Amino acid sequence: MDKLRLLDVFIATCDAGSFAAAAKSCNTDPSTVSKAINRLEAELGFILFQRSTRQLSITAAGRRYADTVRKLLQDLNSCEHELKHLNDSPGGTLRINSAACYGHLYVQPLLQAFCQRYPAIKLQLEINDLHVDIIDNDIDVALRTGLVKDSRLVARRLSPMDFLTCASPDYLAARGTPRCADDFLQHSWIGFRIKQTQQLQPVFLPDQHGSYQPFELQRSHITDDGEAMAAMCADGLGFAQLPHFLAKQGLQSGALVSLYPYYRPPQPDNGVFAIYAKRDYLPARVRVFIEFISSALEVAGESSNHTWAESWPSLLQGNISGRSRADL
Known part of the structure; x- marks a missing residue:
């Protein structure tokens, strides 16, 4: 006793x-x-x-x-x-850590409405691409792409992460639209360098059967900033394969067009996740924030299993003809 x-x-x-x-x-x-x-x-x-x-x-x-x-x-x-x-009762300080692009494009625009609904919650928002230890740094919820494999944490998927192969209309008008695999050798590509590994993010394109495969392509330009990558693509510097949340504004405004239907990596850790510490009683401020984000995504055509990119129109059918990827 x-x-x-x-x-x-x-x-x-x-x-x-x-x-x-x-x-x-x-x-x-x-x-x-x-x-x-x-x-x-x-x-x-x-x-x-x-x-x-x-x-x-x-x-x-x-x-x-x-x-x-x-x-x-x-x-x-x-x-x-x-x-x-x-x-x-939702209240107190809510500490949020978000990946940079997702935080700027998806999270920050929702905060005014969130604070109006829950005025007793005070926000501390950190936007960066550092994979910080949310327990050691006393962070309530982190919004990250890719699942963090830590038994102390819970990862709730907000949406898949779909990729779209994009270019600006001006670029296509000046350089032409690729119709076969050989054509890609004549085009400029903007590569994304992953900060944690310093490796280039692979490019996946549909083969002649419509199945997405990794393609080894030379990158004319390289950046480690997602928003800069999207801006460079919209400015006509070449093709870029963009996550749906980076491509959305450019596609909706007409600054970008999508060449092929969306590509979704098959790995289970693909997606955007709300990550928080495992505990018996989740604080109300964390619970209502995740519910608010999820509801806003649902209105925008996204959920844990789909994104708006699934129905976005593309210029070409989901395949390329010509030589195989081994020939590129």
Whole structure:
């Protein structure tokens, strides 16, 4: 029996006046109550109750101890009630860490509406591409592409991450639209360098059967910033294979066109995830933020299993003719 349980039994005995009555209120038996009081007295080194065959009477030391224990238990109950209320009522500081592009394009535009709905929540927003330890850095929720394999964390997928092969209309007008595999050798490509590995993100294009395969293509330009990559593509510097959240504004405005239907990597860690610490009781501020983001994505045509890119029109059918990828 732990110390807190011993104190509960002690106060029940004080109130009931006997081991039998205390046992009834504690839903146990008199011998268990007697053993608990004996153990508590042994730990304290003084007598709490005088016992006789007819009655149980509290000692002066027991009475003073009971006053302190009652206050301690009341303070504890009050604190637990207050914390539960805070946990059930969205409020306090919400620390968010987001991947840069996703944070700028998807998260930041939603924050005004979120704060209007939950005025008691104060935001601390960190936007960067560093994979920080959210527990060590006291971050409530991180929005990341790719699943973090950490048993201390929960990863809830907000959407897949679909890729679109894009170019500007001006670029296509000046350089032509590729019709076969050989044509790609004559075009400029903008590559993305992954900061964590310093490797170039692979390019996947549909083969003559419409199945996406990795293609080894020379990159004319390289950047490690996704928004810069999309801007360079819109400025006519070449083709770029962009995640759906980077391509969206350019496609909707007409600054970009999609050459092929979307490509979705088959790996289970593909996607955009809300990542937070595993715990028994998720704070309300975290829960409502994830629900708010998910609802906003649903309105925009995205969910855990699909994105708007699935229905976006492309210039060409989902295949290229000509030589195989080995010939490129």
